[in-house]
Amino acid sequence: MNVRPDFSKNANQAETAPAFLSVWDMHSYYGESYIVQGISFNVHEGEILALLGRNGAGKTTTLRSIARLDNPQVSRGEIWLDHQPLHKMASHQAAAAGLGLVPEDRRIIPGLTVEENLELAQIAPPIGWSLDRLYELFPRLGERRKQEGVTLSGGEQQMLAIARALARDIKVLLLDEPYEGLAPVIVDEIEKTLRHIKEQGMTTIIVEQNAVRALQLADRAVILDTGSIVFDGSAAEVLENEQLRAEYLAI
Amino acid sequence: ASHGGYTNAPTGDTVTLGFNVPQTGPYAEEGLDELRAFELAVQHLNGEGDGGMLNTFSSKALNGAGILGKKVNFVTGDTQTKSDAARASAKSMIEKDGAIMISGGSSSGVAVAVQGLCQEAGIIFMAGLTHSNDTTGKDKKANGFRHFFNAYMSAAALAPVLNKLYGSDRRAYHLTADYTWGWTQQESIQAATEAMGWETVNNVLTPLASTDFSSYIAPVLNSGADVLVLNHYGGNMVNSLTNAVQFGLREKQVNGKNFEIVVPLYSELMAKGAGQNIKGIVGSQNWDWKLENQMGSRYIGTNAFVKSFGEKYGFPPSQAAQTCYAQTLLYADAVTRAGSFNPCAVAEALEGFEFDGLGNGPTLYRADDHQCFKDVLVVRGAENPGNEFELVEIVEATPVEQVTYAPDHPMFAGGALGTCNPGA
Amino acid sequence: MDAFLLQTLNGLDKGSAYALIALGLTLIFGTLGVVNFAHGALFMIGAFCSVTLQRILNLSYETVDPSKTDFLGNPLKVKTPYVESWFGPETGGAIIEWSVPLAIIFAIPVMLAIGFSMERGLIKHFYKRPHADQILVTFGLAIVLQEIIKYYYGANPIQTPAPEALSGVAQLAEGIVYPVWRIVYFFFAIAIIGAVFAFLQFTTFGMVVRAGMADRETVGLLGIDIDKRFTLMFGLAASVAGLAGVMYGPINAPNYHMGMDFLVLSFVVVVVGGMGSLPGAVLAGFLLGILESFASMKEVITLIPGINQIIIYLVAIVILLTRPRGLMGRKGVME
Amino acid sequence: MGILEVKDVGKRFGGLKALSDVNLSVRENTVHAIIGPNGAGKSTLLNCLVGKLIPDSGSVMFDGQSVLGRTPYEINQMGISRVFQTPEIFGDLTVMENMMIPCFAARDGSFRMHAIENMMNEKEMVEQAEQMLIDVNMIDKRGMHSAAMSRGDKRRLEMAMCLIQNPKLLLLDEPTAGMARADTNNTIDLLKQIKEERDITIAIIEHDMHVVFSLADRITVLAQGTPLVEDDPQNIKGHPKVREAYLGEAH
Amino acid sequence: MFGLDKKDTSLLALVAILTLAAPFILNPFPTNSGLAQFNAGYPDLMQRFVIFGIFAIGFNILFGLTGYLSFGHAAFLGIGSYSAVWMFKLLSMNIIPAIILSVLISGIFAVVIGYISLRRTGIYFSILTLAFAQMSFALAYSVLTPLTNGETGLQLTLEDPRVLGQSATADGSIPVTNLFGAEMRSSFDMVVGPWSFTFSVGYYVCAIAMLLAFYLAIRIFRSPFGMMLRAIKSNQTRMNYTGLNPKPYTLAAFVISGMYAGLAGGLLASMDPLAGAERMQWTASGEVVLMTILGGAGTLIGPVLGAGMIKYFENIFSKINDNVLHGWFSFMPDGLEDLVVTIIHPFVGKGWHLTLGIIFMLVVIFLPGGLVEGGQRIAKAFRGKKADDNKSASTEPAE
Numbered sequence A: 001m002n003v004r005p006d007f008s009k010n011a012n013q014a015e016t017a018p019a020f021l022s023v024w025d026m027h028s029y030y031g032e033s034y035i036v037q038g039i040s041f042n043v044h045e046g047e048i049l050a051l052l053g054r055n056g057a058g059k060t061t062t063l064r065s066i067a068r069l070d071n072p073q074v075s076r077g078e079i080w081l082d083h084q085p086l087h088k089m090a091s092h093q094a095a096a097a098g099l100g101l102v103p104e105d106r107r108i109i110p111g112l113t114v115e116e117n118l119e120l121a122q123i124a125p126p127i128g129w130s131l132d133r134l135y136e137l138f139p140r141l142g143e144r145r146k147q148e149g150v151t152l153s154g155g156e157q158q159m160l161a162i163a164r165a166l167a168r169d170i171k172v173l174l175l176d177e178p179y180e181g182l183a184p185v186i187v188d189e190i191e192k193t194l195r196h197i198k199e200q201g202m203t204t205i206i207v208e209q210n211a212v213r214a215l216q217l218a219d220r221a222v223i224l225d226t227g228s229i230v231f232d233g234s235a236a237e238v239l240e241n242e243q244l245r246a247e248y249l250a251i
Numbered sequence B: 001a002s003h004g005g006y007t008n009a010p011t012g013d014t015v016t017l018g019f020n021v022p023q024t025g026p027y028a029e030e031g032l033d034e035l036r037a038f039e040l041a042v043q044h045l046n047g048e049g050d051g052g053m054l055n056t057f058s059s060k061a062l063n064g065a066g067i068l069g070k071k072v073n074f075v076t077g078d079t080q081t082k083s084d085a086a087r088a089s090a091k092s093m094i095e096k097d098g099a100i101m102i103s104g105g106s107s108s109g110v111a112v113a114v115q116g117l118c119q120e121a122g123i124i125f126m127a128g129l130t131h132s133n134d135t136t137g138k139d140k141k142a143n144g145f146r147h148f149f150n151a152y153m154s155a156a157a158l159a160p161v162l163n164k165l166y167g168s169d170r171r172a173y174h175l176t177a178d179y180t181w182g183w184t185q186q187e188s189i190q191a192a193t194e195a196m197g198w199e200t201v202n203n204v205l206t207p208l209a210s211t212d213f214s215s216y217i218a219p220v221l222n223s224g225a226d227v228l229v230l231n232h233y234g235g236n237m238v239n240s241l242t243n244a245v246q247f248g249l250r251e252k253q254v255n256g257k258n259f260e261i262v263v264p265l266y267s268e269l270m271a272k273g274a275g276q277n278i279k280g281i282v283g284s285q286n287w288d289w290k291l292e293n294q295m296g297s298r299y300i301g302t303n304a305f306v307k308s309f310g311e312k313y314g315f316p317p318s319q320a321a322q323t324c325y326a327q328t329l330l331y332a333d334a335v336t337r338a339g340s341f342n343p344c345a346v347a348e349a350l351e352g353f354e355f356d357g358l359g360n361g362p363t364l365y366r367a368d369d370h371q372c373f374k375d376v377l378v379v380r381g382a383e384n385p386g387n388e389f390e391l392v393e394i395v396e397a398t399p400v401e402q403v404t405y406a407p408d409h410p411m412f413a414g415g416a417l418g419t420c421n422p423g424a
Numbered sequence C: 001m002d003a004f005l006l007q008t009l010n011g012l013d014k015g016s017a018y019a020l021i022a023l024g025l026t027l028i029f030g031t032l033g034v035v036n037f038a039h040g041a042l043f044m045i046g047a048f049c050s051v052t053l054q055r056i057l058n059l060s061y062e063t064v065d066p067s068k069t070d071f072l073g074n075p076l077k078v079k080t081p082y083v084e085s086w087f088g089p090e091t092g093g094a095i096i097e098w099s100v101p102l103a104i105i106f107a108i109p110v111m112l113a114i115g116f117s118m119e120r121g122l123i124k125h126f127y128k129r130p131h132a133d134q135i136l137v138t139f140g141l142a143i144v145l146q147e148i149i150k151y152y153y154g155a156n157p158i159q160t161p162a163p164e165a166l167s168g169v170a171q172l173a174e175g176i177v178y179p180v181w182r183i184v185y186f187f188f189a190i191a192i193i194g195a196v197f198a199f200l201q202f203t204t205f206g207m208v209v210r211a212g213m214a215d216r217e218t219v220g221l222l223g224i225d226i227d228k229r230f231t232l233m234f235g236l237a238a239s240v241a242g243l244a245g246v247m248y249g250p251i252n253a254p255n256y257h258m259g260m261d262f263l264v265l266s267f268v269v270v271v272v273g274g275m276g277s278l279p280g281a282v283l284a285g286f287l288l289g290i291l292e293s294f295a296s297m298k299e300v301i302t303l304i305p306g307i308n309q310i311i312i313y314l315v316a317i318v319i320l321l322t323r324p325r326g327l328m329g330r331k332g333v334m335e
Numbered sequence D: 001m002g003i004l005e006v007k008d009v010g011k012r013f014g015g016l017k018a019l020s021d022v023n024l025s026v027r028e029n030t031v032h033a034i035i036g037p038n039g040a041g042k043s044t045l046l047n048c049l050v051g052k053l054i055p056d057s058g059s060v061m062f063d064g065q066s067v068l069g070r071t072p073y074e075i076n077q078m079g080i081s082r083v084f085q086t087p088e089i090f091g092d093l094t095v096m097e098n099m100m101i102p103c104f105a106a107r108d109g110s111f112r113m114h115a116i117e118n119m120m121n122e123k124e125m126v127e128q129a130e131q132m133l134i135d136v137n138m139i140d141k142r143g144m145h146s147a148a149m150s151r152g153d154k155r156r157l158e159m160a161m162c163l164i165q166n167p168k169l170l171l172l173d174e175p176t177a178g179m180a181r182a183d184t185n186n187t188i189d190l191l192k193q194i195k196e197e198r199d200i201t202i203a204i205i206e207h208d209m210h211v212v213f214s215l216a217d218r219i220t221v222l223a224q225g226t227p228l229v230e231d232d233p234q235n236i237k238g239h240p241k242v243r244e245a246y247l248g249e250a251h
Numbered sequence E: 001m002f003g004l005d006k007k008d009t010s011l012l013a014l015v016a017i018l019t020l021a022a023p024f025i026l027n028p029f030p031t032n033s034g035l036a037q038f039n040a041g042y043p044d045l046m047q048r049f050v051i052f053g054i055f056a057i058g059f060n061i062l063f064g065l066t067g068y069l070s071f072g073h074a075a076f077l078g079i080g081s082y083s084a085v086w087m088f089k090l091l092s093m094n095i096i097p098a099i100i101l102s103v104l105i106s107g108i109f110a111v112v113i114g115y116i117s118l119r120r121t122g123i124y125f126s127i128l129t130l131a132f133a134q135m136s137f138a139l140a141y142s143v144l145t146p147l148t149n150g151e152t153g154l155q156l157t158l159e160d161p162r163v164l165g166q167s168a169t170a171d172g173s174i175p176v177t178n179l180f181g182a183e184m185r186s187s188f189d190m191v192v193g194p195w196s197f198t199f200s201v202g203y204y205v206c207a208i209a210m211l212l213a214f215y216l217a218i219r220i221f222r223s224p225f226g227m228m229l230r231a232i233k234s235n236q237t238r239m240n241y242t243g244l245n246p247k248p249y250t251l252a253a254f255v256i257s258g259m260y261a262g263l264a265g266g267l268l269a270s271m272d273p274l275a276g277a278e279r280m281q282w283t284a285s286g287e288v289v290l291m292t293i294l295g296g297a298g299t300l301i302g303p304v305l306g307a308g309m310i311k312y313f314e315n316i317f318s319k320i321n322d323n324v325l326h327g328w329f330s331f332m333p334d335g336l337e338d339l340v341v342t343i344i345h346p347f348v349g350k351g352w353h354l355t356l357g358i359i360f361m362l363v364v365i366f367l368p369g370g371l372v373e374g375g376q377r378i379a380k381a382f383r384g385k386k387a388d389d390n391k392s393a394s395t396e397p398a399e
């Protein structure tokens, strides 16, 4: 097992429990555009972290960097998940190490049915929720299991994307705007699910424009602005801090 | 460049010849053998090596000191067996390298196209491999000369042998490559064989790009034909013959006779490609390296050439090599005799020129159409090759009289030689 | 009637070749999304595997036979293949004679190795590049491979005959004979096609690769090492092409440009079959093979001159205009 | 009589009835919101209006003319513009070029060849486009390669492209999904302003109730392919069926 | 100038200078030096450079802008050539009517083929165009021989009517193609010391045609029409929902590029009055695709560079034989000389294809944008550090 360096002192918050996912001084580029400009933060096991910021702040870029996708390129920095150095891995290895990303544009695979999209997630171990259990959570998907995934309605696709992440046995769930395009009832539903899996020990990072909702769910919040962290603290703090909300979240 | 009243008149102490052969594509092997011969000829002209056929050539004008005292240089090009590319290559030899004579080619289409170009540019074209009647028929040009034989001659030489071997009561089925050469050869063979009593059952044109001929061969089985004539060359021929053998045509009995296959235009390079399948199959050739040994000293020059070539390259020359070698020597000789590189003077020296000692026996360069007349070989794939080079055995050397035709023969009608063009 | 039957057989046979080449091509082209202009070259290399094996088996030592002379009048050198001297002329001769079937065993590792190294070394970097770039690089590669073969083996065709037992003709019915090797080829093609289908149908491999082509990134996010599978797929396709080439040798003697001769046609076959559809490629291969055979019949040519030269393209146009995605194409693949 | 009249429209996908007996009348110069659970058929309905799908039954009249059987570009030329659920922009072009294309379409119709006129010499159009970019707060991105923008920005660009065409009817499919709160508010303002200044009708699909209730003059709730209720926003909010099927408890 | 902005004007000016001075630029080596082998400044090759440049520029209007990859463009080149040669046979040897007819006839064919092929997109479109071109080729090669003279190619003969000219000249030759009397074949040699430069009428006619074609291409690239074409490549759905009908735009681009090909074909025949069927074969269509990608698809100058490069290899490298090699390296000791020649041998002469294949691979691997990108990189390297310093400023996030 790899040993995780202790970054915790550098994160500007009081350390209580050892961090589960650590991002240390991460810099990311799209080609020549410098997007994420050296950010560090920690997430603890079983915690929900809200990653907030305006359009173009670099939230998606941060999640993609953590998930080790080819683009953006992480030029410097370290990412550790449960003692494993993610920054040395390719995306499929990061996934095997326990990372699950629900990408912002859902990325339902064309040409595959709903069920195949889910089966695909269960080809490489470790396997998480069973299909039956997923269909229970999202009955609409069960009804449409033979339909081609990309012909689902926007909201249904979002459900499929989340279900697909849960179909794998993951340790950290990265959600990029999971509520987008979902009917309020469904948002409630998903929120419930997130709380539920949190109780079972899931660690989550959620990026969401609906900041209030996200903050109500989250334990902690990190606010990004032009690729740097401008706030790292408890979710409640943001909800209380008028100025912060106005300046970075416009709420 | 224009000095001396004709295109590319050599000014320095060298003269440049252009050898334009297929170096890529399906005829590359022929092209390379032609190049070898050209190189050898140039060496001999410049007095290097053993002199090859210079020693046996009936004209003694050449002395190994180049042409008219100028050292012979050469440039080479790739025709890619495409008229377009061949013309481009020839043009560059003329425009860039100042070539004063172009030789080579291995497809009649290409030869005709390049011959046309040379006519326009005022350059002598000494055709290499081209067998279509049209080259010295409807497409003949005053600046163009062909040493190689043609389809008519093949037919004239083959017909009596076929008659002797297979009888006069035969039904022939033709497969023909769908282009000039195929057409004229088919026409010639059909005419010659019908004249001796054969019947032509069918003639099917096959696309040049075909690789699998099975769908053309299969109908032969039940057509009632007992002879298959393959008017194919190169890869086409290797494949169609292979296919025909696969379909059991050679073991077949029709009308109480053995089924026979004829490949009117033969070459040892093709024979090599066709391997076992070629055994016993009859065709015609312009020349063969065993000619002098087997048919006597009428074909003097053959051994001298085989020796020079064989020692340099390690294997005997093909007919392609021989014809290109001969053409180069003939050109040099004509220049020397004319005392000028002027194409019109050269043409005059070549027209009606009678010579011997270049391996084909006594030969005439006929003035009317610039076609050489000489004996034609009827050959057959060797049943038991004595060695890896003896793939072809000579059946007969058909005397020149038998293959000579009148200049106005209908198969060659249609074009005019025109007047010689010195260019510039 | 016989003529019809014969042409159908011929068509099936031509179709087998088209289908096999198209099958390999569509694995790369329709599944990995790479326009592989070097596929023909892989077919050609397969054929040259058997040429090479034949050469290896024919490796000989020379003895001088003073009683005979060579073409220059020197004493003749006689060659005896080592295999014959090791195993005796009987067995040795048989081994040489069976070189084409033996070449299958020889070709599989060779083609896999070529396929793997080609994918790892070159193609891998081109998945995300535009098709145009893929065309340029694979075309360049095809030329290079072809020229290398030409350099070593010359431009002329080289015969790779079938073993005696499998050549000759078989009597199929009264008055209907057909070359044995072509029948062998047909069944060989069917077997390969069946094996590939089974592999892709009864494993998740096919689905994963298809998904990977549609969206590599997401498949990676699901923990799947798609690169490895792509490499394997490429090796598989190269082997299919290579085996098609090995077995094709006895039908037409291999030469260095046989791949280019088939290349354009196999693209047509794949597209007519429909992008991304394996059954489509096979179906189109057989269909075009049969149509081409019938179009070469004298009766047909007389009716429509030149039809034999254009039939494939004509049919391709008609099919593509009436069925937007070819016979069985999937939506969104290379549209 | 509304500017858009949808009568008895039905649409099936295989065995699935995506729309049945949809009747809808959108009055001129109003904002008509269509809401409903995921998969209710909202996007499908929009697709039927713009020629992307052809309904199995029923009729769609716009401005007194039927749109059925017309191609998408013809329908657009009639005055209907649409913003998609996932942004459809010209990714290879710059933001400014993206804006110019609808300008030319408005000027030249569906096809006209200006092969030797210089695009950027069309002063008037360029100015118009720039003004629009200012309105949507994107002028600083005018030269940017549009594929490289964050998704919120793509959304805004697409909307700007639709607005500059001066459509009579603007169809918006979740225009603010994924947009930061601040920009969402800007968008609301922009739409309001446009509605006031121009002769425009807007049909909007949205799951963000804040947007819906700020803008809509009239709301149709679609559920399982049929309109559940159509009413004023006030009444919808309190409608029990709507709450149950769609809004959930929070609203 | 000419309605172009500054950058385009200087590009056009640069290209104009390069083409007009080509006889100098392409003959940098003294005639007698060993390197003269690399001189490309003889009329035929210079003509080919610009003619295939025209072909590639036209192809790029379709492919570079709309992304529709036609695999049958050589058909239009062939049709253009046949039309021109027929004009020489029937009308007169003046190239103007011949070229006009080439452009028109290829245009007509392009309308028909384009109209049908453009009903499909992507690979399906490519295969449709390929099929049409292969059919044209096969027919020209065989069945249509009365029109095309099959494999040999359509040639002029002394018996052609040439109603507005003469069938044969006084001395019994076929007359030469000309532009109102100026013969395409005539040229003038300028000898400067050991150098020799050839100025050919034919070349300058082609060069001017190329400059016009290039200028038109720039205008198209910068026009609303050009932008529409790029929009089609980018997103046809959005195009449709913006009220634009992509079909006529793509068809127009197809026809324009077909006419460019026709022009190239007509010029080819004007320079050398022979039209061979091979110029319609798929390999010829493939060649223009390769030229365009090699140079840089979608760029203005790229296709011209690509065309030049391929034609250079075809004509110069194929002519380097062992003899020439020995000539170059004769200064070396014998053993070394042979070794060097043996090493180079596979890559030149009959091996020129091998070199070309390797170049294709190297360019596309290391210069994803084609030769143009190579040029840009060199330019950047020259501008040096300065650009690097600016980089950090420009890489800040956009917001």
Ligand SMILES: Nc1ncnc2c1ncn2[C@@H]1O[C@H](COP(=O)(O)OP(=O)(O)OP(=O)(O)O)[C@@H](O)[C@H]1O
Residues within 6 Å of the ligand: A030, A031, A033, A035, A053, A054, A055, A056, A057, A058, A059, A060, A061, A062, A104, D147, D148, D149, D150, D151, D152, D153, D178, D180, E397, E398, E399
């Ligand atoms: N593929 C790309 N190439 C270049 N730049 C990109 C690319 N994707 C995003 N960017 C730039 O990176 C910056 C951050 O983008 P990112 O998608 O991370 O923002 P975000 O915080 O997720 O915004 P949003 O809320 O709009 O999704 C933006 O300025 C964007 O323009």
Ligand SMILES: Nc1ncnc2c1ncn2[C@@H]1O[C@H](COP(=O)(O)OP(=O)(O)OP(=O)(O)O)[C@@H](O)[C@H]1O
Residues within 6 Å of the ligand: A144, A147, A151, A152, A153, A154, A155, A156, A181, D013, D014, D016, D018, D036, D037, D038, D039, D040, D041, D042, D043, D044, D045, D085
């Ligand atoms: N091409 C198709 N084939 C099969 N089913 C389809 C197709 N397109 C849509 N559907 C189904 O039709 C239903 C309506 O889809 P639609 O996209 O209109 O929903 P929506 O109301 O826009 O939902 P959302 O708010 O989630 O975007 C969905 O259940 C969807 O799965």
Ligand SMILES: CC(C)C[C@H](N)C(=O)O
Residues within 6 Å of the ligand: B106, B107, B108, B109, B129, B130, B131, B132, B181, B233, B265
């Ligand atoms: C090479 C030649 C002897 C035969 C060739 N096919 C021709 O056209 O003439």
Ligand SMILES: [Mg+2]
Residues within 6 Å of the ligand: A059, A060, A061, A104, D150, D151
């Ligand atoms: Mg984002």
Ligand SMILES: [Mg+2]
Residues within 6 Å of the ligand: A153, A154, A155, D042, D043, D044, D085, D173
């Ligand atoms: Mg929707």
